[in-house]
Amino acid sequence: MRNLRLRQLASVACGLFLLVSPDLAAQRFRATIDTVQVSVTVTDASGRLITGLSREDFEVLEDGMPEPITVFTDERVPISLGVLLDTSDSMRGQRIADARGAVDRFVSTLLESGDEAFIAAFNHKPRLVNAWTQPPALLAGTLDQLFPSGATALYDALVASAPLFGRRSHPRAALVVISDGVDTASDVSLRRASDIVRRFEPLVYAIAIDSERASPAARVNPEALREITATSGGYTEVVRTSADLGPATERIANELNKQYTLGYVPSRPPDDGWRGIRVRVRNTDYFTRARRGYFSSRRR
16 A cells, blocks of 8 residues: 555656646745745854754844844754655666665655655656655655666756745755766756756755766766755765765754754845845854845745
8 A cells, every 4th residue: 555655646746747837836835935934054163063042143134134033943843855866877786775775764764754755866867756755754665666777967857856846845845966977968057957946945965976986077076066055055065985875864864953944024025036145143153054045926
């Protein structure tokens, strides 16, 4: 029954994966939101996560103007998390085995039962493996029958998966991308992919497997991944072997567990434009990481 239920969910979502317009889905999600919610990571100079701060420790600016913080919590809130896994030919062998293990552990033990998750994969074209599922532990083992082949179209996969965040259950959202190669097959550009992803406001984390034994033309491009992750409030981590995927995903989960959630009602009416967000803490020894802006939609 469990496998049947998951297949049914995937079948329905695959249609959405192929047919939903990214712009339309973003408008639908933004139309329900009056408060701008921002997930914030605070670290010290060594990268250690800082907890225990209060509302008064933070300042939020929109396009350079301070905004009163109307929502604040330092407790973990539920998250809608997507996993986007590279299944191109270069992921054969131990790499796909390690990736399956890392993803299974992530959804089964590092997320909580109140969270939801989806899993998508890509080679020269994207594929939705399982749609939004709660609890995420139900997704464990769903990659077992997925075998690597083909080229790498990461940017196309980002564009295809982004609209799923327009139908998420929780305001807080994240996307974890795992890849070991440079994009070789996408129809869309990096700039276009980045623009579409940020309309849905997930934190984006990328884990790049960059083996020095690979040819220069096949090695992953961390800078391209950083262009996507940096504006979202996430980060890109480069690992040398697939055995490092487990610890890398654990670090992401630990960060998600220790973030602050801030919210504010913009003082200006929506204008369909991009608005910059900057979050600061009063202690100048600390550093913040949060998404750098949002699209202010008139559709309410």
